[in-house]
Amino acid sequence: MYALSKRLTDAFSRRFARAVRETYREDEAYASTPLGRLALYAFLLLLLLLPLLLGPYPMYVATLVAIGALSALGLHLLVGGAGQISLGHAAFMGVGAYTASHLTGPLAPLGVLLGGGIAASLGLLLGLPSLRIKGVYLAIATLAFQFLADYAFKTWEAVTGGIRGRTLPPPEVLGLVLDTPERLWYLVLLFALPLFFYGKRLLMTRAGRAFRAVRDNDLSARVAGVDLTRAKLLAFALSAFYAGVAGGLLAQLYKAVTPEYFPLSVSIQYLAMVIVGGAGTVLGAVLGAFFVLLIPEVLNGFVGALGPEYAAQLAAWRNVAFGLLILAFLVLEPLGLVGLWGRVRDYFRTWPLPY
Amino acid sequence: MADLLPYLIGGLANGALYGLLALGFVLVFRATSVVNFAIGEFLLVGAYLTYTFALLLPLPLAILAALPLAFLFGVLVERGFVRPLLGRNVVAVIMATVGLAAALDGGVQLLWGPDLKYLPGSLPDLGFEAGGVYVSSRAVWNLLLALPLGLGLLWLLRKSRYGILVRAISEREVAALALGIPTARILAGVWGLSALLATLAGALLAVASGVGYNLVFFGLKVFPVAILGGLDAVGGALVAGFLLGVLEALSQRYLEAYLPGFTEALPFVVVLLVLLVRPYGLFGERQIERV
Numbered sequence: 001m002y003a004l005s006k007r008l009t010d011a012f013s014r015r016f017a018r019a020v021r022e023t024y025r026e027d028e029a030y031a032s033t034p035l036g037r038l039a040l041y042a043f044l045l046l047l048l049l050l051p052l053l054l055g056p057y058p059m060y061v062a063t064l065v066a067i068g069a070l071s072a073l074g075l076h077l078l079v080g081g082a083g084q085i086s087l088g089h090a091a092f093m094g095v096g097a098y099t100a101s102h103l104t105g106p107l108a109p110l111g112v113l114l115g116g117g118i119a120a121s122l123g124l125l126l127g128l129p130s131l132r133i134k135g136v137y138l139a140i141a142t143l144a145f146q147f148l149a150d151y152a153f154k155t156w157e158a159v160t161g162g163i164r165g166r167t168l169p170p171p172e173v174l175g176l177v178l179d180t181p182e183r184l185w186y187l188v189l190l191f192a193l194p195l196f197f198y199g200k201r202l203l204m205t206r207a208g209r210a211f212r213a214v215r216d217n218d219l220s221a222r223v224a225g226v227d228l229t230r231a232k233l234l235a236f237a238l239s240a241f242y243a244g245v246a247g248g249l250l251a252q253l254y255k256a257v258t259p260e261y262f263p264l265s266v267s268i269q270y271l272a273m274v275i276v277g278g279a280g281t282v283l284g285a286v287l288g289a290f291f292v293l294l295i296p297e298v299l300n301g302f303v304g305a306l307g308p309e310y311a312a313q314l315a316a317w318r319n320v321a322f323g324l325l326i327l328a329f330l331v332l333e334p335l336g337l338v339g340l341w342g343r344v345r346d347y348f349r350t351w352p353l354p355y
Numbered sequence: 356m357a358d359l360l361p362y363l364i365g366g367l368a369n370g371a372l373y374g375l376l377a378l379g380f381v382l383v384f385r386a387t388s389v390v391n392f393a394i395g396e397f398l399l400v401g402a403y404l405t406y407t408f409a410l411l412l413p414l415p416l417a418i419l420a421a422l423p424l425a426f427l428f429g430v431l432v433e434r435g436f437v438r439p440l441l442g443r444n445v446v447a448v449i450m451a452t453v454g455l456a457a458a459l460d461g462g463v464q465l466l467w468g469p470d471l472k473y474l475p476g477s478l479p480d481l482g483f484e485a486g487g488v489y490v491s492s493r494a495v496w497n498l499l500l501a502l503p504l505g506l507g508l509l510w511l512l513r514k515s516r517y518g519i520l521v522r523a524i525s526e527r528e529v530a531a532l533a534l535g536i537p538t539a540r541i542l543a544g545v546w547g548l549s550a551l552l553a554t555l556a557g558a559l560l561a562v563a564s565g566v567g568y569n570l571v572f573f574g575l576k577v578f579p580v581a582i583l584g585g586l587d588a589v590g591g592a593l594v595a596g597f598l599l600g601v602l603e604a605l606s607q608r609y610l611e612a613y614l615p616g617f618t619e620a621l622p623f624v625v626v627l628l629v630l631l632v633r634p635y636g637l638f639g640e641r642q643i644e645r646v
Contacts, residue, residue, distance in 0.1 A: 083446050087392070087453070129631040136390045136586070139449060140578050141630055143392075144623035147575075151620040215444075268457050275450060316464035323458025330451045331439045 051182035069289035072273040074242020082235035083215030088142035091149035094262035096244030097251035108171030112248035119244025127236040153259035165258030278336015362604040368494035370600020371501035377580040377592035379549030395574025396459035401554025414476035429550025471567035579622035585639020
């Protein structure tokens with residue numbers, strides 16, 4: 001009986017969910033089982049064909065989620081990867097968005113890329129002093145950066161257009177005007193897919209392993225030869241780069257940039273995505289962004305049903321929801337949705353005969 | 356110079372509250388190495404508690420009634436969200452305070468509504484004029500309450516049994532536990548004390564300018580103050596509070612004409628400058644380990 005159970009579960013896990021990776025080749029693979037690979041290809045195909053399947057508004061939301069997931073992945077690399085906290089993620093997105101608002105039309109892809117670059121350099125400038133000491137200083141420095149950026153967005157009229165912000169013409173690629181979410185989707189994919197695969201691979205490289213060593217125990221990481229400041233700085237600059245690119249894409253979607261898009265509460269929203277998604281994985285970033293960005297949509301319906309006097313306080317409801325989500329996941333399911341999924345998978349891995 | 360004095364008095368009045376708030380914040384950081392990002396919301400909750408009591412009681416009594424409740428609130432926060440995360444990475448606890456901050460932000464608005472509220476009563480007017488300069492009642496009350504309380508707490512932390520236990524725990528928690536110090540109870544007390552101080556600051560603010568959501572932004576200035584004084588320097592928090600108050604007054608007087616709104620951003624410029632030049636703050640312990 002036992003032997004049978006073992007053979008069944010072995011066969012199952014080889015095919016559907018590999019528990020242990022035995023070779024470097026397996027570790028480096030994007031999907032560890034044939035079925036997983038198939039799912040990956042199917043998912044990529046789905047992404048490419050999505051504009052054919054969805055209407056304009058769902059497509060708008062899908063683009064929003066994709067951009068959110070990209071930005072959340074950046075924060076994942078920092079929080080889940082290197083164990084540092086940033087409360088200024090929205091500000092870096094803002095930097096990217098305002099940069100992109102100056103390079104538009106045919107230059108839009110360049111503007112988005114440059115937005116990431118400028119955000120990353122600002123991240124380096126900010127991280128250099130605060131990462132010399134301890135992680136908590138970075139958290140406070142990013143909070144300060146969030147407020148200073150907010151101030152700059154509102155008052156540096158020459159660059160940001162002040163409170164009224166700036167508007168953008170739709171981007172153009174190879175003479176094609178990307179003026180609808182369906183068309184913009186492909187520009188988003190153009191940036192998001194490489195960055196996603198890069199993020200996935202990064203965690204397997206020397207630098208990515210250094211991040212995780214710093215997260216788990218900085219002292220032993222140092223003893224093992226990891227340059228702590230360098231690793232933390234790299235993680236921070238990378239997360240700023242992802243945020244900048246995402247911000248630039250967001251500006252293309254909204255066709256405008258104003259200071260209201262990037263307040264502290266948005267930074268906290270991204271932190272919620274990371275915690276809800278869980279555990280510094282690419283899958284976590286996607287799940288977290290999906291979950292958190294859909295909450296306002298659900299809340300809209302829920303609060304709207306309660307009555308109009310409640311609907312006026314939607315922002316407050318949203319804050320409560322994000323706050324409680326962060327707390328609940330931290331206390332009850334620290335590994336986030338990825339952890340939940342992992343437990344469901346482990347249950348089925350040995351399913352008919354768990355012992 | 357003479358026209359600067361009113362600004363300075365206002366700055367010191369704010370500084371006293373910054374100091375009080377930062378004192379509790381730094382105490383929590385020293386004892387538990389948690390950066391409490393919900394400190395601004397502690398102040399907010401405290402101010403609204405005072406407002407609620409002030410609807411029923413005379414104002415001085417209302418403040419006195421809010422303080423024990425605030426202490427209890429701090430203890431509950433420690434029990435509910437800090438203690439369950441014991442043994443986890445300190446990053447997790449800090450993020451829990453961020454989540455708590457967001458939840459309280461929204462919760463307070465849902466409970467008390469979004470509009471600014473004024474307290475029904477007021478404290479006795481202690482304002483006076485000296486040498487042609489008017490010292491507002493607000494400044495007198497703030498200094499009168501904050502200074503003795505702050506200095507008294509510092510003295511207690513240094514000399515009293517409770518204070519020594521707190522310092523023992525912040526030095527090495529596991530060793531303190533092994534010596535039979537009731538660590539859990541004392542840490543809960545530290546959180547309670549922090550909430551109590553924030554509530555006192557919130558109450559004084561509420562008396563002066565009403566209760567509204569924007570009090571959170573006052574609370575956020577605790578970070579510049581704590582960084583300036585040194586994140587682990589309890590006494591430094593008090594001094595840095597006054598220092599920031601004065602800096603803001605100077606900016607209000609001299610810079611506002613050229614850079615409108617800059618005073619709002621100034622505290623965060625201070626954060627970045629201090630981190631660049633002297634990251635352990637004016638009075639913080641210089642850390643030798645680089646991990």
